[in-house]
Amino acid sequence: MEERRITKIAKAGSVESNDILIMMSPGEGSLEVEIESVVYKQFGDSIRKVILDTLAEEGIKDAKVIAKDKGALDFTIRARVKTCIKRGIENEL
Amino acid sequence: MSYRTLLFIPGNNPGMLLNSDILGADAYIIDLEDAVAINEKDSARILVKEYINTFDRNADVFIRINPLDSPYFYEDLDVVKDLNVKGIVLPKASIESMEALDIYLDENNIDFKIIGLIETAMGLELSLEILSKSKKVIGVLLGAEDLTLDLGAKRTKKSDEIRYARSRIIAVSKALQIEAIDTPWTDTDDYEGLKIDTLNAKDLGMTGKALISPRHVDIVNEIFSPSKEELEYAVRVMEAVKSAREKGLGAFSLDGKMVDLPIIKRAVNLLKMGGVYKEECDGLLK
Secondary structure, eight states, rough: OOOBBOSSEEEOOOOSSSSSSEEEOOOOEEEEEEEEEEEEEHHHHHHHHHHHHHHHHHOOOEEEEEEHHHHHHHHHHHHHHHHHHHHHHHOOO | OOSEEEEEETTTTTTHHHHHSSSOOOEEESSSSTTOOGGGHHHHHHHHHHHHHHOSSSSEEEOOOOOSSSHHHHHHHHTTTSSSSEEETTTTHHHHHHHHHHHHHTTOOOOOEEEEEEOSSSHHHHHHHHHHHHHTEEEEEOOOHHHHHHHTTOOOOSSSSGEEEEHHHHHHHHHHOEEEOOOOOOOOHHHHHHHHHHHHHHHHHHEEEEOOOOOOGGHHHHHOOOOOHHHHHHHHHHHHHHHHHHTTTTSEEEEEEOOOHHHHHHHHHHHTTOOOGGGGGGGGGG
């Protein structure tokens, strides 16, 4: 996918159980991912990988991402990241 | 297949989506309409897509999209059309919306089934025409909460105010040979009320019930399942029909009662509901 840019602050998801809250803002030339999770020790790397893979699939190379995880599975993480990107790009219009 | 239970699952709730397939319902209706806040429609669509594309499911899944008169009807369809689901629940079904959905599915070569949700006074009165608009319609669902609002009627647990609506929906469903699905019981903790309400609906002719609580699944499944005695009687009816046909008898009796076509059809329906219907029975209906 061609490169796309996050131009505004956006968020998606929630801090309910099984969900993840993703907040995204324009980056400073690279991807920066900050994760807060009750299972960070066990799954922090895995959550980071899903977020980074989804960003790459969606053509995002420059963004700051903050994730507050409440036990979300991969499908939820992917969905919330995609929604956040859509909102961060749509806000530009 | 006849659905005894169709359980609504909020489309923007990952936990409920994740657990939905183990709750025991015959089918699930993932909701993009009332269960999703206006500012979360986009989020729900994406979550449902990721969920459906990630997991295999045992039960059939329908998606309740937003109505034609909302800005989300086609946005929902554009996402749902590529998903491996059984079909669509069309809210506030009208002639216009049923035609629009039918055209959309045809133009995109999508083999989805449709359940029409009748929940307005106009929809109820035009239900035969609405549901006849698409050959993809396999069922009609009565939405009593919105309907009674439209009628200016008080919604009560006795449900006298929807007796006409139930009967009308059932008559139309039988005329079109589609499933008649009753409105959900909205008091999640009143199990006795649920039983009475479901039995009333079943006795009128409903073939299944939509649910909003997973805790209602077992009760409703049991009510819409034929009893052991009913199944045994149905099997005996079909055996008697077979025997009568072999003897060249047109009319015959069983347990001292005449067996005619309505009784045979009722036996067939019971066998189908019990999951023990055999294709060879088809020949006996002619």
